[in-house]
Amino acid sequence: MSLSYQDLINEAKHEIPEIEPADLADLIGRVAIFDVRESDEYEQGAIATAKLLPRGLLEGAIDKHIDDPGEKIVVYCAGGARSALAAQTLTRMGYSNVSSLQGGFGRWKSDGHPWGLPEALSNDQRGRYSRHILLPEVGEEGQIRLLESKALIVGAGGLGSPAALYLAAAGVGTIGIVDFDVVDATNLQRQILHNLDRVGQSKVESARETLTALNPDVKIITYDERLSAENVLQIFSGYDVVVDGGDNFPTRYLVNDASVHLGIPVVHGSIFRFEGQVTVFEPYTGPCYRCQYPEPPPPELAPSCAEAGVLGVLPGVIGTLQAMEVLKILLGIGDTLSGRLLTYDGLSQEFRTLRIRRDPTCPACSDESHPPAIVEYDQFCTPAGVVARAG
Amino acid sequence: MSAVVKIPTSLRGLTGGSSEVEVPAGRLGEVITNLTDTYPDLGERLLDEKGNLRRFVNVFVAEDDIRFLEGLETEVSSGQVVTILPAVAGG
Numbered sequence: 019m020s021l022s023y024q025d026l027i028n029e030a031k032h033e034i035p036e037i038e039p040a041d042l043a044d045l046i047g048r049v050a051i052f053d054v055r056e057s058d059e060y061e062q063g064a065i066a067t068a069k070l071l072p073r074g075l076l077e078g079a080i081d082k083h084i085d086d087p088g089e090k091i092v093v094y095c096a097g098g099a100r101s102a103l104a105a106q107t108l109t110r111m112g113y114s115n116v117s118s119l120q121g122g123f124g125r126w127k128s129d130g131h132p133w134g135l136p137e138a139l140s141n142d143q144r145g146r147y148s149r150h151i152l153l154p155e156v157g158e159e160g161q162i163r164l165l166e167s168k169a170l171i172v173g174a175g176g177l178g179s180p181a182a183l184y185l186a187a188a189g190v191g192t193i194g195i196v197d198f199d200v201v202d203a204t205n206l207q208r209q210i211l212h213n214l215d216r217v218g219q220s221k222v223e224s225a226r227e228t229l230t231a232l233n234p235d236v237k238i239i240t241y242d243e244r245l246s247a248e249n250v251l252q253i254f255s256g257y258d259v260v261v262d263g264g265d266n267f268p269t270r271y272l273v274n275d276a277s278v279h280l281g282i283p284v285v286h287g288s289i290f291r292f293e294g295q296v297t298v299f300e301p302y303t304g305p306c307y308r309c310q311y312p313e314p315p316p317p318e319l320a321p322s323c324a325e326a327g328v329l330g331v332l333p334g335v336i337g338t339l340q341a342m343e344v345l346k347i348l349l350g351i352g353d354t355l356s357g358r359l360l361t362y363d364g365l366s367q368e369f370r371t372l373r374i375r376r377d378p379t380c381p382a383c384s385d386e387s388h389p390p391a392i393v394e395y396d397q398f399c400t401p402a403g404v405v406a407r408a409g
Numbered sequence: 410m411s412a413v414v415k416i417p418t419s420l421r422g423l424t425g426g427s428s429e430v431e432v433p434a435g436r437l438g439e440v441i442t443n444l445t446d447t448y449p450d451l452g453e454r455l456l457d458e459k460g461n462l463r464r465f466v467n468v469f470v471a472e473d474d475i476r477f478l479e480g481l482e483t484e485v486s487s488g489q490v491v492t493i494l495p496a497v498a499g500g
Contacts (some may be wrong), residue, residue, distance in 0.1 A: 203420050257468060266498050270498055289499040289500060290417075290419045290497035295494075310496075370472075372469050377476075
């Protein structure tokens with residue numbers, strides 16, 4: 019005997035419990051709610067705490083959302099038919115406390131219960147970020163989080179280039195870039211944001227062109243100015259994370275002091291010839307740059323890339339590792355390099371991890387009630403011991 | 410009974426280009442004295458006139474910063490790696 023669609027629904031409704039909209043409204047926050055409609059229906063409006071899990075994906079993905087098969091689950095669709103079938107299937111799979119919303123989302127709305135337009139990706143975005151969405155650690159939720167995040171990159175140079183490219187490709191929604199310089203032919207051996215046509219153009223404008231062409235989802239904010247004590251707090255405010263790709267010690271101390279002041283994590287990268295260092299400075303929970311480097315070396319011991327040379331791919335390695343740390347921080351996944359300094363030697367092709375710690379006497383971060391004052395440093399950097407403190 | 414000292418690129422000009430130098434194990438102070446006896450110019454870069462490590466020089470024994478161990482008194486065992494790590498600013 020064959021069964022019609024209506025027969026199947028009647029059978030399902032007979033087997034599984036239905037829940038009244040008013041009863042579900044009382045349970046909000048204490049029950050897992052799944053919207054089993056298609057994503058285009060969900061985007062038109064949904065119950066705020068519901069997760070989208072279209073029927074086609076339900077059986078394969080439910081275990082990623084529900085650990086305890088005895089947990090109370092409510093499924094709903096537009097009118098209560100598809101969700102009855104969904105609830106029947108889940109029950110057969112061993113989920114023992116599943117109900118279907120009677121009358122579906124249509125009745126929920128007409129009964130006057132609250133609903134909203136969910137944050138959702140467009141179809142284009144689902145395609146662009148599909149390899150992220152497939153990762154359970156990211157998913158659509160994580161991608162939305164990235165799109166709502168703001169990362170500031172200090173320096174559109176060797177480190178800033180790969181970091182910016184990967185963060186833009188990943189869909190970090192707002193990327194700020196600070197650099198006062200113009201593109202020079204000697205930059206092109208490593209600074210892959212730029213190209214020969216852009217020589218003489220401002221680096222931040224060149225960066226904007228490259229990144230917008232790669233991913234128009236991303237809002238690029240440019241700061242065509244030198245980072246200084248006057249502008250650093252204003253520029254940094256509102257960002258979730260700062261990528262330090264600077265090329266001199268005064269800027270690095272300034273980045274540190276401002277980030278400690280504002281409580282913004284810094285993903286640090288620095289390079290010299292064939293060697294690089296990466297770490298995360300998480301204000302007040304891990305060490306800061308001054309904990310690790312209380313004083314800069316004298317200039318004769320710390321020549322810049324312009325003076326000492328650098329193998330072009332080195333900033334690619336280090337800047338890409340910085341981008342990885344940024345995504346982990348923004349997504350809240352994995353273990354960041356806070357408290358660990360990753361060193362890289364390109365010649366021996368060796369990575370090492372060294373433990374670094376907060377310095378209880380650090381002039382910048384030892385006392386949370388006195389964040390460091392922001393002062394300008396000359397090329398020799400004022401020694402850490404005389405850093406002025408905010409009153 | 411020797412330890413290995415890793416020399417960063419920026420100081421290799423003072424060690425004849427060597428990236429690693431083997432020295433007898435012992436207290437870190439002795440390890441550094443042994444090193445600077447062989448490469449006297451390195452001594453000036455690492456130690457101040459009082460013989461203390463300069464503040465911009467970071468030294469790790471195995472994975473730990475000696476500022477949080479016993480400083481120059483830290484014992485370096487045979488086979489352990491001593492890393493001299495300068496701050497670098499390039500980007």
